[in-house]
Amino acid sequence: MEAAFLEVKNLSKHFPIGSNLFGKKSLVHAINNVSFNLYKSETLGIVGESGSGKSTLGRVILKLTEPTAGEVIYKGRNIFVGSEAQIRRDMQMVFQDPYASLNPRMKVGEAIAEPLLVHKLVSNKKQAREKVIDLLQIVGLQPEMYNNYPHEFSGGQRQRISIARALALQPRLLICDEAVSALDVSVQAQILNLFNKLKQDLDLTYLFISHDLAVIKFISTRILIMYLGEVMELATTAELFSNTLHPYTEALISAIPEPSTQRRKGRIILEGDIPSAINLPQGCKFQTRCFKAMPQCKTIHPPLLETSPNHFVRCLLYSEQKKEGIE
Amino acid sequence: MTAYLTRRFLKGLLTIFVSVTITFFILRLMPADPVLLVVDPKMGPEVQAAMKAKFGLDKPIGEQYIIFLGNLLKGDLGLSFKTRQPVMDVILSKLPWTLLLMVIVISFSMLVGVPVGVLAAKNRNKGFDRFINTFTVFSISIFIPFLSFAFLYFLAYSLKLFPTGGAYTPPPAKGMDYYIDVARHAVLPSLTLFINQVAAIILYTRNSMLDVLKEDYIRTAYSKGWNENYVTRVHGLKNAMIPTITVMGLMICSMVGGAVMTETVYAWPGVGRLIYDSVSALDYPVLQGAFLILSATVVVTSILSDLVVAWLDPRIRLG
Numbered sequence: 001m002e003a004a005f006l007e008v009k010n011l012s013k014h015f016p017i018g019s020n021l022f023g024k025k026s027l028v029h030a031i032n033n034v035s036f037n038l039y040k041s042e043t044l045g046i047v048g049e050s051g052s053g054k055s056t057l058g059r060v061i062l063k064l065t066e067p068t069a070g071e072v073i074y075k076g077r078n079i080f081v082g083s084e085a086q087i088r089r090d091m092q093m094v095f096q097d098p099y100a101s102l103n104p105r106m107k108v109g110e111a112i113a114e115p116l117l118v119h120k121l122v123s124n125k126k127q128a129r130e131k132v133i134d135l136l137q138i139v140g141l142q143p144e145m146y147n148n149y150p151h152e153f154s155g156g157q158r159q160r161i162s163i164a165r166a167l168a169l170q171p172r173l174l175i176c177d178e179a180v181s182a183l184d185v186s187v188q189a190q191i192l193n194l195f196n197k198l199k200q201d202l203d204l205t206y207l208f209i210s211h212d213l214a215v216i217k218f219i220s221t222r223i224l225i226m227y228l229g230e231v232m233e234l235a236t237t238a239e240l241f242s243n244t245l246h247p248y249t250e251a252l253i254s255a256i257p258e259p260s261t262q263r264r265k266g267r268i269i270l271e272g273d274i275p276s277a278i279n280l281p282q283g284c285k286f287q288t289r290c291f292k293a294m295p296q297c298k299t300i301h302p303p304l305l306e307t308s309p310n311h312f313v314r315c316l317l318y319s320e321q322k323k324e325g326i327e
Numbered sequence: 328m329t330a331y332l333t334r335r336f337l338k339g340l341l342t343i344f345v346s347v348t349i350t351f352f353i354l355r356l357m358p359a360d361p362v363l364l365v366v367d368p369k370m371g372p373e374v375q376a377a378m379k380a381k382f383g384l385d386k387p388i389g390e391q392y393i394i395f396l397g398n399l400l401k402g403d404l405g406l407s408f409k410t411r412q413p414v415m416d417v418i419l420s421k422l423p424w425t426l427l428l429m430v431i432v433i434s435f436s437m438l439v440g441v442p443v444g445v446l447a448a449k450n451r452n453k454g455f456d457r458f459i460n461t462f463t464v465f466s467i468s469i470f471i472p473f474l475s476f477a478f479l480y481f482l483a484y485s486l487k488l489f490p491t492g493g494a495y496t497p498p499p500a501k502g503m504d505y506y507i508d509v510a511r512h513a514v515l516p517s518l519t520l521f522i523n524q525v526a527a528i529i530l531y532t533r534n535s536m537l538d539v540l541k542e543d544y545i546r547t548a549y550s551k552g553w554n555e556n557y558v559t560r561v562h563g564l565k566n567a568m569i570p571t572i573t574v575m576g577l578m579i580c581s582m583v584g585g586a587v588m589t590e591t592v593y594a595w596p597g598v599g600r601l602i603y604d605s606v607s608a609l610d611y612p613v614l615q616g617a618f619l620i621l622s623a624t625v626v627v628t629s630i631l632s633d634l635v636v637a638w639l640d641p642r643i644r645l646g
Contacts, residue, residue, distance in 0.1 A: 064549055092550065101543040102547065103548070114551050118552045118553050119552055151642045169552075
């Protein structure tokens with residue numbers, strides 16, 4: 001196995017919220033003890049429902065939020081210790097909402113040039129302008145758009161601007177947090193193709209966060225399934241779809257819309273909503289909605305097991321089987 | 328742009344016309360007869376009639392109104408009932424004092440209010456923010472004459488730090504001494520108004536800063552690698568200033584009309600005091616003039632603040 005590009009070790013992030021009458025603070029467990037490796041030139045897709053901690057994970061890795069515990073090792077160094085200049089240069093993020101993530105008062109050219117200026121990659125405005133025009137062309141926009149304001153662009157164009165902004169520092173890792181979910185399906189396809197093209201041209205590694213399994217399936221080489229801040233299953237895309245282990249993954253896959261007029265068979269419909277991340281369920285986090293739940297799921301918190309090489313799953317179905325030696 | 332400005336200007340003229348008309352008729356609805364002020368009962372009947380004719384009080388209201396409008400177009404606001412001076416001269420002699428007070432109060436409110444508001448937003452719900460919130464509630468709700476009397480009693484009367492009233496010590500001194508004297512007189516009225524006005528600036532800056540700092544583009548700016556100060560200043564404050572500018576425009580309007588209570592308590596010879604005196608004296612022409620100035624200021628200020636806001640925010644299209 002090649003060495004990891006980025007190692008995430010036991011990462012947790014708990015947000016304190018409000019306090020009740022007696023001053024006792026509650027905690028939102030946004031991510032709990034998440035560990036995984038990211039390898040060079042792969043696209044790791046992170047999937048989960050709203051509130052499963054996907055975005056928080058992305059933001060913590062990018063050091064936009066301090067974690068409660070755990071480390072992220074990049075180039076042999078924990079990124080939470082020491083300066084952040086290197087991290088900002090090597091890792092950039094494309095955000096979810098292209099309408100809100102651009103400063104409305106700044107010309108898009110200036111917005112893209114800002115990272116170049118803050119990291120002193122260019123010595124003057126003229127150089128910055130040339131770089132920005134290159135970047136605009138890379139993402140498929142016209143150079144004369146330099147002087148326009150964000151509100152003059154469509155959603156897809158804005159997302160291209162955000163991508164150009166993220167690429168300005170020639171990062172090695174691009175974290176895409178729901179980067180296409182605010183766009184029309186046809187525009188989504190264009191942007192996803194742009195991501196794939198950029199990956200080849202610029203040798204990028206992606207961490208692709210989405211709630212849309214179809215998007216993730218299209219773009220990812222490996223997929224990580226999150227639920228209530230925990231890793232539920234982690235496998236290569238082919239493995240995950242052909243040999244689905246976790247009941248939650250099964251339910252997600254069965255929920256992918258199919259372009260067919262035939263009556264759908266075997267859809268798994270989960271009852272209820274994702275539980276509150278303030279009062280986490282005992283035992284397995286998923287047991288409240290799992291259609292394969294067993295009595296012991298209510299008490300035992302399943303560990304993350306490697307059932308076959310590079311296929312990890314957190315479910316008692318497999319640890320029980322292993323324990324009792326039945327297949 | 329020219330078309331827009333022309334349209335705004337014409338609408339402004341219409342606004343001024345309506346306001347002048349309303350002022351004219353409302354003043355004449357007051358349950359008192361100005362004729363008694365102008366005309367001394369001891370005068371002979373011919374003199375009385377002549378006086379009434381001089382001020383146009385012998386004609387029916389409709390005709391008075393037409394004459395008033397005609398004179399207005401010629402730039403003639405009439406004569407003050409009380410001092411018999413042209414109204415324009417009376418107002419122009421008071422206006423600079425009000426403007427002086429306004430410039431002092433608004434510049435200090437902006438200089439202090441904006442940074443304090445930003446700081447409060449950045450330290451939301453911490454000690455400083457809580458103190459500032461308490462202060463703003465206090466200073467917005469306090470009754471101005473009460474505050475003025477407190478200042479007068481403690482700072483002017485007990486401690487003798489400042490003069491108790493007026494704008495200068497008569498007779499006016501010469502040169503530098505005069506300016507220092509005026510500045511000393513301006514401290515208490517400015518402070519009173521400042522405490523009241525700065526609260527609005529702080530409140531608006533803080534609240535819109537809180538909104539802006541939650542925006543996604545602030546997070547984007549952090550991810551570019553800027554430090555907190557730069558993000559707050561360039562990406563945050565510039566976007567958060569828009570409501571504050573609008574409030575500042577409204578503040579200018581309300582202060583040109585004169586801070587009636589403050590100017591009265593401190594005997595400051597500005598427009599506010601003039602309005603107070605004219606109401607007591609039923610001096611219609613002066614009141615009409617003062618309200619004309621006020622409505623013209625409202626019109627000009629609102630055009631200006633719209634232009635500034637459009638310049639600050641490229642999404643706003645004029646027209």
